[in-house]
Structure formats: structure tokens, C-alpha cells
Amino acid sequence: MSQLKHFIRDAMQYMPYEISMATWLARSKYLTKENPQILDDEWQTHLQTLHADGACVVENFFTEEECRQLRTEIDNLLITQKGFVHQPDKVGSDHRIYGAQKVSKVLDDKFGHNPDLMNMAMAHQGNDVVLGFTLAAKMNYVENNPGSGGGWHRDSFLKQFKCIVYLSDVDETNGPFQFIKGSHQYSQMVQDTRTLGLPYNQVRMSHEQVQKLINRNPERLLTATARAGTVLLANTSGIHRGKPIEAGQRYALTNYYYNRGLLKPDIFEHFKPVAGYHQL
Numbered sequence: 070m071s072q073l074k075h076f077i078r079d080a081m082q083y084m085p086y087e088i089s090m091a092t093w094l095a096r097s098k099y100l101t102k103e104n105p106q107i108l109d110d111e112w113q114t115h116l117q118t119l120h121a122d123g124a125c126v127v128e129n130f131f132t133e134e135e136c137r138q139l140r141t142e143i144d145n146l147l148i149t150q151k152g153f154v155h156q157p158d159k160v161g162s163d164h165r166i167y168g169a170q171k172v173s174k175v176l177d178d179k180f181g182h183n184p185d186l187m188n189m190a191m192a193h194q195g196n197d198v199v200l201g202f203t204l205a206a207k208m209n210y211v212e213n214n215p216g217s218g219g220g221w222h223r224d225s226f227l228k229q230f231k232c233i234v235y236l237s238d239v240d241e242t243n244g245p246f247q248f249i250k251g252s253h254q255y256s257q258m259v260q261d262t263r264t265l266g267l268p269y270n271q272v273r274m275s276h277e278q279v280q281k282l283i284n285r286n287p288e289r290l291l292t293a294t295a296r297a298g299t300v301l302l303a304n305t306s307g308i309h310r311g312k313p314i315e316a317g318q319r320y321a322l323t324n325y326y327y328n329r330g331l332l333k334p335d336i337f338e339h340f341k342p343v344a345g346y347h348q349l
């Protein structure tokens with residue numbers, strides 16, 4: 070029996086196309102109950118781009134004045150909510166607060182529970198979607214910073230939706246969001262996993278590995294350079310990262326959405342401490 074178990078485990082390890090029927094089924098639009106009807110024409114177009122590419126850039130979501138106000142809010146939170154500030158990288162570039170919408174009404178009203186974004190999340194994931202939390206992050210250039218998200222990865226092999234808003238102008242040098250177009254699609258997932266010879270279910274990839282995909286097909290790389298106030302919609306089951314910062318800084322907010330049934334205490338424990346959820 071244990072020999073059979075080992076055989077199956079090894080087969081799964083070395084046959085990456087076996088991402089599994091279960092994954093395929095769980096991603097299917099019938100089971101996830103996508104609901105595009107709730108969107109107006111403009112947002113339906115964004116949803117189509119999101120489906121095709123896995124990521125979509127929406128400009129002018131906030132004005133410059135709103136961005137300035139939200140940047141100031143992040144700076145204040147990093148001082149007043151010190152106990153919730155994470156510095157996930159070793160070099161001290163990234164300063165972030167999970168659950169920022171619980172300790173800032175302006176941030177929640179404008180972004181956390183923004184109705185357009187919530188509708189988009191529901192249209193993409195199915196109706197029963199809730200905001201898990203909003204991440205407020207300020208990233209500064211520090212040598213050897215890995216970038217937001219700590220390098221190339223998928224959040225999951227299942228469909229996942231995040232919205233990121235830039236609160237400062239972002240060019241090639243200060244940490245643009247990058248996404249490998251199409252990498253959210255099941256068939257492409259299987260193909261990319263095979264191309265890279267990755268073990269089953271591996272979500273983290275080195276830059277050299279992802280560069281191999283880009284070299285094969287350069288137009289797959291989206292580098293979202295954009296003005297402050299731009300929102301990025303992403304199915305983060307695709308391969309993505311925040312590019313390491315080479316100069317300057319980047320302010321951004323990110324909404325993490327979850328299907329209600331999946332937003333369990335272990336998610337908050339994973340991101341611990343989360344403002345509004347954990348006691349300090």
C-alpha cells in the first residue's frame with residue numbers, strides 16, 4: 070500500500086500536467102458562478118481583458134488629490150499602527166499593514182469597499198465574495214530588495230482576484246506590477262509548468278525560470294507602468310510579482326478578495342497580525 074502511495078506521490082511530482090481534474094473543475098466558470106451581468110459596459114470590457122490576459126490596467130481610478138490623501142493616510146498608519154507593520158523582506162524595503170481598511174475609514178470607503186471593485190470581484194469569482202482585507206504598503210529602494218510579493222509566484226492554482234491601486238507614479242524603476250499574460254489559464258498553466266519542468270503544485274519561480282517563458286514569447290510580459298491613481302485587476306493564480314525597486318519608492322493599496330466559505334481563521338493567521346482582526 071505504502072509503495073502505491075509513493076508511486077502516486079512521485080508521479081504527481083514528475084508529471085506536472087497532472088495539475089489535476091479537481092483543479093480544473095474547481096476553476097470552471099460553472100462552479101465558480103461567474104456573474105458578468107452585474108457590471109456596466111465599461112467594467113464588462115475590463116472583465117473581458119482580465120479573462121483573456123489575466124490582468125487589466127484601469128487608468129484614472131483616483132485623482133492626484135485622492136492619491137495624495139491616501140499616501141498621507143498610509144504614512145500616518147505606519148506610525149500610529151506600528152504593531153501591525155510588517156517588514157517581510159530581509160533588507161527593510163517593504164513596510165505594510167494588512168487590514169488597513171479596519172483602521173482607516175477613508176481607505177475603506179475609497180478602496181476597501183469600493184462598489185465598482187466589489188462588483189468586479191463578484192463578477193469574476195461568483196456572487197459570494199467578500200473582502201478579506203486591504204493591504205497598505207510603502208516600498209522604498211533598498212539594495213537587494215526582492216520586490217513586492219517576494220519574487221515571481223502564483224497565489225494559488227485556483228482562481229484568485231486582487232485589485233492593486235498605485236498611489237504614486239510607477240515606472241520601470243520603482244516596482245511595477247508584472248504579470249505573465251495567459252498564465253492564469255488552465256491549459257497555459259499546464260504548458261508553462263511542463264516547459265519549466267516544475268514539480269506539481271509549485272507556486273514560486275526563480276527569475277531565470279520566468280525569463281525562459283518571456284524569451285519564448287516576449288509579448289506575454291505585462292509590466293504595468295502607470296500614473297498614480299491607476300488600478301490593476303489581476304487573477305493572481307497567474308504568474309506575477311512586483312518588480313524589485315531600483316530607485317525611489319512606491320505607495321499602493323491591495324484588496325484581497327475571498328469566496329466567503331474560504332475566508333477562514335487560518336488565512337488571518339497566515340498574514341498575522343492583521344489590523345482589526347488580531348489584538349496586540
Ligand SMILES: O=C(O)CCC(=O)C(=O)O
Nearest residue numbers: 217218245246309310311
Ligand atoms: O504589489 C505587487 O506589485 C505584487 C504583489 C504580489 O505579488 C501579490 O500580492 O501577490
